[in-house]
Amino acid sequence: MARASRPGVPREVVEVVEADLPEPGPGEALVRVAAAAVNQSEVLALRGGPYAQGLTWPVPLGYEGSGTVVGTGERVCWTPAPGSCADLAVLPRALLVPVPDALELTVAARVASAGLTASLLADVVPLEGRSAVVWGAAGPVGRMLTAVLAEGGAEVIGIASGRGRTAAARAAGAAHTVDRSADDVARAVFAYTGGAGVAAVFDPVGGPTYRTSLALLGRRGCLVNYGDLADDLPRVDLMDLMDKGVFVTKFGGAGAGLDGVDHLRRLVGKALDLAVRRPAVVADGGTFELAEAAEAYEAVRSGPPGKVLVVSR
Structure with missing residues (x-):
């Protein structure tokens, strides 16, 4: 298994060790892991700070994956x-969601967390028949969120680089x-919307894009911050919200929006179905063997277009 011995640079703190597996208890299953996805939140935890709060080191790595039940x-x-x-x-049996035959396990490993997050984000504000900006629209969550919003009847303006x-x-x-990387985002969005702005902005960056995101909103629009890619959360001044009557919220992850494990399973199942119907929502961010886990966690820091996987042979 891979673990982090302490906070720090992945190459210096991520290690692969042998560990004894407990016998599966009631409600548990032994799973042969095909692939585990590396998530940005784990990389943020390795920096220390808020994402590392409550962790006891060494910390086992990976919380999303795919495989076969032994x-x-x-x-x-x-x-x-x-x-x-x-x-x-x-693993808890309640968390195991069947993978459709049409989907490879390596694809499924990249779907669960991003798809779950996208579905929960899409429920923050009603957007059918309205417009929304998605920053990072080519990233793992961004692609899923764009697809979920579009299928729900929203007009999505995707922001990406290149x-x-x-x-x-x-x-x-x-x-x-x-x-x-080439256009003025605010100018381009206002040109497309005829100066009206949008009903919602989904922003995973944080401080560096906050002012622009706020400006993109139309009257009574909603800015949804999630992800903290810049590791720099903005400070909200209520006076900035008053002129257009806009709203700002911080998406708190699955704990803030899930109504139990059955809800989780339904949303992950929907994400898997979406990946079957629209393969473009899942991108390859690179694949590493378990012995190369440290390099996999390093690779996430460069902002790959899709989830990085650690695969078992």
Whole structure:
């Protein structure tokens, strides 16, 4: 299994060790892991700070993955289950969601957490028939969120960097895209909306994009911050919200929006179905073997277009 011995740079603190597996208890299953996805929140935890609060080091790595149930061969994926970055894992059966035959296990490993997050984000504010900006629309959550919003009747403006990534956002369902590396985002969005702005902005960055995101909102619009990619949360001044009567909220993850494990399973199942119907919502961010787990966690720091996987052989 892979674990982090302490906070720090992945190459210096991530290690692969042998560990004894407990016998599966009631409500648990032994799963042979095919692939575990590396999530940005884990990389943030390795920096220390808020994401590391409450952790006891060493910390087992990986909380999302796919594999087969030992004894039955059932193909499953899951999230969140700490210790997923391993050859074998004892997991709660309630978290195991069947993977459709049409989906490879390596694809399914990239779906559960991003799809769950996207579905919960899409429920924050009603957007059918309205417009929304999605920052990072070519990233793992961004693609899923773009697709979920578009299928729900929203007009999505996807913000991404470079022609390849804006094309990926369009393939995921964006009605319009803005290349933030070449265009003025605010000017482009207002030109597209005829100066009206949008009903919602979904922003995973934080401080550096906060002012722009706020400006993009139309009257009574809602800014949803999630992800904290910049590790720099903005400070909200209520006076900034008054002129257009806009709202700002901080998405707190699954704990803030889930109504129990059955709800989680339904949303992950919907995400898997979406990945079957629209393969463009899942991107390859790179694949590493378990022995290379430290390099996998390093790779996430460079902002790959999709989830990085650690695979078992």
